[in-house]
Amino acid sequence: MGLFDFSKANGTGFAKVPNKLNLTNEDLLEKLSEVKVTFGNPVMGKIESYQAVLYKKVTRKYNLFVRTSGKSIIMGKIGGSGASMAFDYSFGMATGKKDEETSIADHAVDELAEVVGKIAKGEAVTVSTAAASMKTESGEAVSLFMKQKILTISPQFNIFDEKEKPVYYIDGDYTSFFYDIYKNGDMIAELNRKIIALMPEYIIKFNGEEVGRIKKKVRLTNAQFFGTFKDKELIVEGDMYGFDFDIRVGDLIVGHVDTATQIFRDSYRIRIFDEEYMDLVIMLAIICDKESDE
8 A cells, every 4th residue: 555545545635446346337327326314415527528427516615526447446635626635635735724624625535435435345335434433413514613812821722613603611730641622611631641651641530430531553654543432443544644533432433623723713623413412522622732733
């Protein structure tokens, strides 16, 4: 595979998998039409002169495509006018941020790559991991925004909903090793970083009781943290640029964290897919913030 594994999009907006079963574009359309995803339904179309399966209007700015290309199946995001994805990469790397539409489209490509990868191996799949993870009252992801307070000795964060209503408050000590998480004025959880550890390691506590731990794994490319939460596997995985992070509990994606500028300037967007894990995702957003800064 080399340094980068393009079978996983990892927030880049592009992926490629081997077409060992010699699937046609018609085969892809048939199989993808049977899979529930979070970003719509596939149709047959074209990208310039190339036949391709399309997911239209994933955002106002982007469509998704997937098609055969030689011995591979390629997929990614594309603008309505076929705008180059390279601009998104260079702009994002220069600013350290992604706009919301780019982030949503990149996550959709991640989701599509997972599904196509299974189809290309001959596996039966009826629902993507992200679609299976969606357990909210509205049926859509809950969006919150985390903004760090400025001019404070210790790290402090306010977390708002889209109407700028405060939801959570996070109070860290001046060492940035200990954090208290408040909801509706009550302290509900703690996140503590181990002082003596070769790689960053965090202890997760709810109501004073330890319920999980997570530790950074040595990686040359995208950042990854592995651990457990209430006896389930817990993973925080960043994209290759350190802008977007997926949060998984067991086999399901329960949240995303990425940089945002559209609602609050220089803030983080937190999207919760399963409201049962909302408090946990809020805590882990602190780890994502520290990883982006380091």
